[in-house]
Amino acid sequence: MKLKSFLFLGLLCFVSILQASDRPLIKIETERTSLIYQVGDNGRLYQKYLGKRLNHNSDMQYLPQGTEAYLTHGMEDYFEPAIHIRHNDNNSSLLLKYVEHSSEPKGDGVNETVITLKDDKYPVTVKLHYIAYNKENIIRTFSEISHQEKKSVILSKYASSMLHLNSSRYFLTEFSGDWAHEVNMTERELDFGKKVVDTKLGTRANMFVSPFFQLALGNPSQENAGEVLVGTLGWTGNFRFTFEVD
Structure with missing residues (x-):
């Protein structure tokens, strides 16, 4: 089993258009840190921000779209993928789109956010879990991968977490x-x-x-x-x- 973390920036292209109401903004926050995701016009999930906590929602309108949250093998991005799966028809491409997300308190100052992504051609689901500990300024994260294909699939890479940072050094x-x-x-x-x-x-x-x-x-x-x-x-x-x- 391989567990991985990543940091980088990349350029992604998209073609289809969604209404603003179909592009939810997902905030995962502790007392001092904000991790912010948003669905792009193409229905895919992007990490917009990771850094010091943003205290005003108006600040978020100035954030760039960012980089795709959980990069997949076989698509248009050239960076190290978070997941590489070979389907039972021997195709190894995967395109994950946002389905839904939920947020639930887990105790005093602890909140869990789960973001569900699915491929629109293959029955493959990835759930990204984020558990934020407010006072401790810790975010615990892991991924949950499942499929309903008719035969076995091969997982070559499957990251527990992927993060994108933006710094000069x-x-x-x-x-x-x-x-x-x-x-x-x-x-x-x-x-x-x-x-x-x-x-x-x-x-x-x-x-x-x-x-x-x-x-x-x-x-x-x-x-x-x-x-x-x-x-x-x-x-x-x-x-x-x-x-x-x-």
Whole structure:
């Protein structure tokens, strides 16, 4: 099983037109962070924003459309896909469109948002789950993939999460080590292309590579200043983080 995170920006084209009422705006928020999605004119889901909390709805009209929220293999985008499925007719393209979303409180300061996407030709469904912890400023996310095709399908890639960021520079801090020499910290600037942090050791996944990272935006990370995104996986087996910069 592979679990992945991504960052990048891309250009997407669309042709069909929807009315404004059919293009819902989906806000996932904590006390200090806003993650905002919106359905495009083509019926597909786009991430418009991830950053400091936007306190006024009027601010959102100035946001760009952004990048498709859960990129698929075989379509017009050239970036690393979040999902690559081979259907039982041997076709490997997938086009996910928005169906619905729901939001439900899960306790004190905790709210879960579920966004449902479906292919309009194949019976494949992807549900994106986002659980926001308001005071802790944490967003937990995972994906749920299902199909109703007549025969088995092959999943080559299936990401638990995909995020898009927009910054002039990115500085990745990762952690590696071995027995009696654990948690060695390395920070490096991400340049054009892909940087992969992964392991295929199964139950010994944490032996050489730790399943967490921090990403400083704009400048190298500092102790008491700057903007830093921290990510970790709730997973003890094989994993992969893929960072892609355009």
